[in-house]
Amino acid sequence: MKKQSLLKGAFVLTLASFITRILVLVNSMVQARVLGSEGIGLKMMVMPLMGLLVTLTTVGLPVAISRLVAEADAQGNGAKVKKILIVSSTITGSLSVAVVALAIFCGNAFSAYFLTDQRSYYSFMALIPIVPIVAVSGILKGYFRGMQTMNPLALSQVIEQTVRISATYLLVRWLIPLGIEYAAAGAVFSTVLGEAVSLSYLIAAFKLSHHRKFHVPNSLWRKVSKGKVIFFELLQTALPTMGNGLIFSLSKAVQPMIITKSLALAGLSSAVIAKDYGMLTGFVMPLLFFPGFINQSLGVTLVPAISEASAKDNVRLIHRRIFQALCVALSIGVPSTMLLYLFAPELMTVIYKSPQAAPLLKFIAPFFLLHYFQTPLQSALIGLGRAKTAMFNNMIAKGATLVFIYPLAAHFGLGIYGVMLALSIGVILETLLHVFAVYKLIGLYFHYAEIVKILLAGIIMGYGGKLIVTYLNYTDLQLGLTTILAIIFSVLIYLLILVYFRVIRRADIGKIPFIGRILVLLFPVRR
Structure with a gap:
């Protein structure tokens, strides 16, 4: 498994987050068209609970896994990595069973007293399958972060949102004749499907990242009982x-x-x-x-x-x-x-x-x-x-x-x-x-010189941006287009100054995944 540098990994995740934000916007447009305001209201009554369910199930383990896996990998301790995954799987598996059982048992009472609309019960039930899915995906995401391989995480985000958009459109149109409460539940279940397909990809990526199969010992509980130190870590x-x-x-x-x-x-x-x-x-x-x-x-x-x-x-x-x-x-x-x-x-x-x-x-x-x-x-x-x-x-x-x-x-x-x-x-x-x-x-x-260069580049960018706005205001362009052009030119000025000050080097730009070789052509070579 090839590691990525700090900045390269951050860029990959940033690009995926940007694409994901666009897809989230598209999904909200699709929901508005096929579900309507009432259906969205029923859905949004239960969606905030997803964060609570995830928190109760994962209890912050993905971050802990990434930290411990990175340490174990740096020490060349593959056995410890395996034990970390086994212990964390046991913890989240136990919590998933408890949370799912509690949610099913209390579903009717919860939707009646806390969600204000009894019809939201169907959406709440549709959300419950996400608990074990998020539990497993959280472990795998923590593992990939710890191994400093961000490509699977980035692609899984995009896959999740793409599946969610398609499933929302298909499920809502299929269920809307049965009633708005079923259509809202279908929209919620599309989130579950997105997470499930994303998890399937992460599992495949995990298997492909190992030349040999990842064997779990037959005596699982004996392995877990010896993992008390890992548990507390x-x-x-x-x-x-x-x-x-x-x-x-x-x-x-x-x-x-x-x-x-x-x-x-x-x-x-x-x-x-x-x-x-x-x-x-x-x-x-x-x-x-x-x-x-x-x-x-x-x-x-x-x-x-x-x-x-x-x-x-x-x-x-x-x-x-x-x-x-x-x-x-x-x-x-x-x-x-x-x-x-x-x-x-x-x-x-x-x-x-x-x-x-x-x-x-x-x-x-x-x-x-x-x-x-x-x-x-x-x-x-x-x-x-x-x-x-x-x-x-x-x-x-x-x-x-x-x-x-x-x-x-x-x-x-x-x-x-x-x-x-x-x-x-x-x-x-x-x-x-x-x-x-x-x-x-x-x-x-x-390195205070680098900090001063960045601050100076920002000040020059600001003055340059205001001059551009002043000039464009004398044209017949609309305010929206004027603002967009001024911001684009301001950012370009800022980047050019950072390259001139050698805060950003052309070699650094060339290393950017996917688009680095194209972007580097926009910046001049200093002689």
């Missing part, structure tokens, strides 16, 4: 990772109540609260988090990369990989922040037809530059075996955000700007806590 990373997910989910559930109550105490009417909160959560936050899928891909590849270097006790390699990841994060964060800040009025007008939301975006965008460092730093902590530290940092930051919302929004009378300031404090605090934690563990080393 897995839980050491898995439980804090699950805790992070639960903290995130809990804060997301509590945050809207605190924000709306605080804005009400600030003297705002219910109509103004709804408008301000809607602009923040519906318009501003999606734009802020949109480039995040690149960072998520980087975080997935960084955990096993750091674990491998740690297993070899190669501190220098750990420092180099962390700095690489932070440079990539900064290279994405600087242009994204600059574009969101400078083009806020145009973006809000073109995308949402809400220019009044532009000041909110301009206010919060600079603070969120630090958000781009969170994923690489958290992944570094997990790779170094400090998942618990990452969880506590996350807990402190989320708690601080909730604590500061009321005084800033209501007591100081800042309203929605106080809410954004509280969110920004949480982002800054979590980033700093991660920085201090990594520094305390192994130290942090930066």
Whole structure:
């Protein structure tokens, strides 16, 4: 099995995530056409439960598996890799049986009391088969991440969404004559089918990656009983990772109540609260988090990369990989922040037809530059075996955000700007806590010249983008086309400057999978 470098693996996953986002958009369009608003409503009553079922079943094991497999592979310990897979399969298998049994037994009562519409029972039942499927796929995804082979993960994402779109169209059209509740259940079951086909591909890729068959010992339980050390090593990373997910989910559930109550105490009417909160959560936050899928891909590849270097006790390699990841994060964060800040009025007008939301975006965008460092730093902590530290940092930051919302929004009378300031404090605090934690563990080393070059390229890009917008405003082009052209030219200016400063080298561009040889032609050779 051929390993991929940190940046190559991250690029492959980023490309797959981008394609997947497009397919998700296509799927939502297909559902709107064949299912209608009522059917989508029934489906969406149960779809949020998928995250809960996945969390209860996998308990953060995929991340733990990737870390331990990377360490075992770096040490050449194939037997330990096998034991990791056996123990994790036993854990998720047991949890799957328990979760499925509980869901089937409590399905009627749950849909009646918690889903508000008894018809959603069919959708809930259609979702249950996903539990064992996700359990097995989670183990295989963790394995491939640990072996630092991201192609199977990338292709499985695309396969899953493609099957989901086709199945949604076919099942809904077939079931719609029986009633909207059955059609909604068909749409939910299409998700299960997508996951099942994706799992089939992962199993095939796993078998093909081994020249010899992956034999499981006959005495499975004896093997598991001797794997207590592996069991506790897995839980050491898995439980804090699950805790992070639960903290995130809990804060997301509590945050809207605190924000709306605080804005009400600030003297705002219910109509103004709804408008301000809607602009923040519906318009501003999606734009802020949109480039995040690149960072998520980087975080997935960084955990096993750091674990491998740690297993070899190669501190220098750990420092180099962390700095690489932070440079990539900064290279994405600087242009994204600059574009969101400078083009806020145009973006809000073109995308949402809400220019009044532009000041909110301009206010919060600079603070969120630090958000781009969170994923690489958290992944570094997990790779170094400090998942618990990452969880506590996350807990402190989320708690601080909730604590500061009321005084800033209501007591100081800042309203929605106080809410954004509280969110920004949480982002800054979590980033700093991660920085201090990594520094305390192994130290942090930066090439400050590279950082200055990236920041300077972002500033030049910003000024260049505004000049382009000023010029295009004198033409007869529509605002949407003007904005798109200005952003494209701004990004191209930014990339050219990075190549000129040798932050990005032509050789690096040429190594990009699939399109590197074409892209390299766009950048001049320095003499």
